[in-house]
Amino acid sequence: MIRFTQVSKRYPGGHEALKAVSFEIAEGEMVMLAGHSGAGKSTLLKLTAALERPNGGSVLVSGKNVGTMRSNAIPFLRRNIGLIFQDHKLLFDRSALDNVLLPLQICDFDHRESARRARAALDKVGLLNRERANPIALSGGEQQRLCIARAIVNRPTILLADEPTGNLDTEYATEIMNIFHSLHQIGVTLMISTHDENILNHHVGRTLTLKHGELQA
Amino acid sequence: MTNWLPRHGRVLQFALRRLAATPINSLFNILVIGIALSLPTGLYVLLQNVQGLLNEFSGTPQISVFLSLTSTPGDSAQTGEQLRNLASVSRIEFIPRNDALEQLKRSTELSDVIGGLNQNPLPDAYIVFPKKADVASLESLRDQLKVWPNVDHVQLDSAWARKLEALLHFGELAALILATLLSIALTAITFNTIRLQILTQKEEIEIAKLIGATHAFIRRPFIYYGLLQGLLGGLAAWIIIAASLTVLNTGVRDLAELYSSSFTLHHLAIRDSISLLLFSAYLGWLGAWLSVTQHLRHIEPR
Ligand SMILES: Nc1ncnc2c1ncn2[C@@H]1O[C@H](COP(=O)(O)OP(=O)(O)OP(=O)(O)O)[C@@H](O)[C@H]1O
Numbered sequence A: 001m002i003r004f005t006q007v008s009k010r011y012p013g014g015h016e017a018l019k020a021v022s023f024e025i026a027e028g029e030m031v032m033l034a035g036h037s038g039a040g041k042s043t044l045l046k047l048t049a050a051l052e053r054p055n056g057g058s059v060l061v062s063g064k065n066v067g068t069m070r071s072n073a074i075p076f077l078r079r080n081i082g083l084i085f086q087d088h089k090l091l092f093d094r095s096a097l098d099n100v101l102l103p104l105q106i107c108d109f110d111h112r113e114s115a116r117r118a119r120a121a122l123d124k125v126g127l128l129n130r131e132r133a134n135p136i137a138l139s140g141g142e143q144q145r146l147c148i149a150r151a152i153v154n155r156p157t158i159l160l161a162d163e164p165t166g167n168l169d170t171e172y173a174t175e176i177m178n179i180f181h182s183l184h185q186i187g188v189t190l191m192i193s194t195h196d197e198n199i200l201n202h203h204v205g206r207t208l209t210l211k212h213g214e215l216q217a
Numbered sequence B: 001m002t003n004w005l006p007r008h009g010r011v012l013q014f015a016l017r018r019l020a021a022t023p024i025n026s027l028f029n030i031l032v033i034g035i036a037l038s039l040p041t042g043l044y045v046l047l048q049n050v051q052g053l054l055n056e057f058s059g060t061p062q063i064s065v066f067l068s069l070t071s072t073p074g075d076s077a078q079t080g081e082q083l084r085n086l087a088s089v090s091r092i093e094f095i096p097r098n099d100a101l102e103q104l105k106r107s108t109e110l111s112d113v114i115g116g117l118n119q120n121p122l123p124d125a126y127i128v129f130p131k132k133a134d135v136a137s138l139e140s141l142r143d144q145l146k147v148w149p150n151v152d153h154v155q156l157d158s159a160w161a162r163k164l165e166a167l168l169h170f171g172e173l174a175a176l177i178l179a180t181l182l183s184i185a186l187t188a189i190t191f192n193t194i195r196l197q198i199l200t201q202k203e204e205i206e207i208a209k210l211i212g213a214t215h216a217f218i219r220r221p222f223i224y225y226g227l228l229q230g231l232l233g234g235l236a237a238w239i240i241i242a243a244s245l246t247v248l249n250t251g252v253r254d255l256a257e258l259y260s261s262s263f264t265l266h267h268l269a270i271r272d273s274i275s276l277l278l279f280s281a282y283l284g285w286l287g288a289w290l291s292v293t294q295h296l297r298h299i300e301p302r
């Protein structure tokens, strides 16, 4: 599903964020991405969603080389990938429901079906009773869950989450991990970066660990 | 593709809401566009009206043909026959020299002087009503008649018509130059409006790209906005001209009464009105298109 081959990424300014990284994630797998701050976790996720392009090697997603993908094909790649960011990237000029509706509007989804799906996604993250609220009025954990609702509303086959439990207490973090587990159960491929020891210790699947841009054995 | 209509409807709704979200701003923009467009268009409307007036006045142009004093009544009758047979002449009127003298005696204070003459100094004359009223065909008819035997003098008062026509042409050119310059200014106004909108919505654009929005999806509302703003500006121009004409017409009515004419200023014809709206919408579209093409490229999510 996701295959990195000898991928390196150098940011303008010369910093090598990733050095010859190779790994493969199978369809339906749930993989944790660990590493110290600045190890290159976000960079790796960004390369997967074509938010950055690699300087060397190849990044394949569903068999397509996203590193060399034409820019007008990228939107269609992203519709198949749910993205969850550390800094939420929610829109504060509209309600929670409208935030979740956005990916569906982008795909020209039918109006009524959109509303139904958006409510289903909000329900899944336990925010159905807050659909009219502005995201600014939501707590950090609720914002993070809203972000998840937006990422899963158009039923992507891949979900990339960058420190989704970042600064949440254990209770909220467990809640969010439970949502990911339920997605894993319906066959979604997940890659989740974290440096929460508790989560890493409880994880039953594979963990990829980065250190100064290199994948640890 | 089945979603085409509701999708565009939704974007249009979205653009309308964006216009309504900053009502004062939008209103001023539309007014500026309207005023700028109303200048050349108003000038054009005035020129059209003057042209109409000109056609009304020269609707029955006349050519006076004076025969030579030596021509006999027989000669005069023959010339009349020839005039009547010309294809370019619709009808003629004969003024015998004696009638002309009588009329002159009656209408001027020179009657004493004229009464003292022992010979009629006036020739027989014809008034010719040509079929075509434009300056060129009138002049060619005049030149044709001038060289006829027994014709002494042909008079056509077309100099003023010529001058007026040249003036109208000059006015049309001025309107065209004004229209061109203001079109560029209007495109720039929309360009800037859209640029500001893109800047304030940078975050939204980035997030939309992040979750898979195509370029077309992001551009569409801005383009619609520009189109709509242009269209409303054109409408404003139309209304401004209509209002100005209403005011001007009260003045024109008094003036026309003096000349016992029923002349009033007319607004743009339907076809010209539609052209105005389409053109202003096009300018809005163009400004938005240029702006979007220029500014959206730099907004990429990180
Ligand atoms: N846009 C950028 N320009 C220049 N350097 C960058 C850029 N983004 C990241 N870097 C550098 O690349 C390295 C890896 O960054 P990255 O964000 O991938 O780390 P991370 O593992 O996600 O860290 P954290 O846990 O703090 O989020 C860091 O040293 C960072 O300074």
Ligand SMILES: [Mg+2]
Pocket (backbone or CB within 6 Å): A041, A042, A043, A162
């Ligand atoms: Mg990071």
